Amino acid sequence: MSETRLDKLRTEMESRRLDGLLLSDLTNVRYLTGFTGTAGLVLLTRKDAHFFTDFRYETQAAKQVRDARVHLSRNGLGPTAAVAANRRRLKRVGYEADYVSVHSHRELKSRLRASLHATRGLVEELRLCKDEGELAAIEQAVALADDACASAASLMRPGLTEIEVSLELERHMRLNGAQKASFDFVIASGKRSALPHGVASPKKLEPGDLVVMDLGCLYEGYCSDLTRTFCLGEPTPRQQRVYATVRDAQLLALEGLREGLTCKRADSLARTYLEGRRLGKRFGHGLGHGVGLAIHEGPRLSAKSRETLRAGMVVTVEPGVYFPGWGGVRIEDMAVITATGSRILTQSAKPASLPSV
16 A cells, blocks of 8 residues: 555656655555654655664554665664665655755755756646555544544533543543544533534533534544534523524535535535524534544635545535624534535534533
8 A cells, every 4th residue: 555655646746747755744654654652754766765763663664664774863864865866876756845944954955966846746646546454544534523522412411621531531532542632622612612613621611511522533544534513401492493504504515426526516505594594694614624544634625725636535524603692503414525426434422402411
């Protein structure tokens, strides 16, 4: 599998007339080699691949790294990679401009005999469409999140703090096979539910609160992302109305997903619906984003996006409506784009009426 990825990357190198490429982003390094440590650098040439790490990862790299020769560095990964590039008489070497500091760039430039050329998004483009193995890991991460969501909903009660709910979510997922949380959970209750990224706080749940719960975990390195909104007790008519409108917008967007649809158009499916109900101004973020080895990756489903959906992409669909001082509602599922539409991965219930817990 990784040979295919490396071959695709070499094709991109050829189109840019690069005979070498330095890869320093650890997520991209993992995607290409399988390495999961915190110190790794790849030098890819037209003929071979070299992986550089330090003595802490000698055993781990020997077990994990695929399709690249492993080198242990004593003088820093960049300098060691520069020596290897010089030995191979490389002339034009690309680097990941989004992940290289000014200091590292200067050091590379001083040590390399080759000319340095900035690249952006080469590996990220490969990561957009998931293969069967990636989808299997994502589906397992989604299943763990679904199960934890049901568990947390069953324990929510007045007096429990948002932090306690968050801890229970992570505990449940970790005990059932998750590596860790994929991000800091959003547990936002009452007026705090109007905060799209309202991470868990010491606030106690109170009767009548809207509770927005956004959670996810990692399984074999791949992420899940799920949001549900509950009411602690009997919902008010306004809470019920806002929830139903957001749910309808989300279902409409999910039904419209398909290969060839622009991400801007996908965003407009939900946005236009909410605007028609005078809630468009309260939907301030994009409809969704890609999910994979990173919790937020391409494509971006937003009004500013220029991307187009392709089969194999895994995206979130998460419209939300927020009223400062009152509260908010968001509903989020993950779906994989197919040749004929999409397949929803999330299985957590989202009833027509605002669920009461």
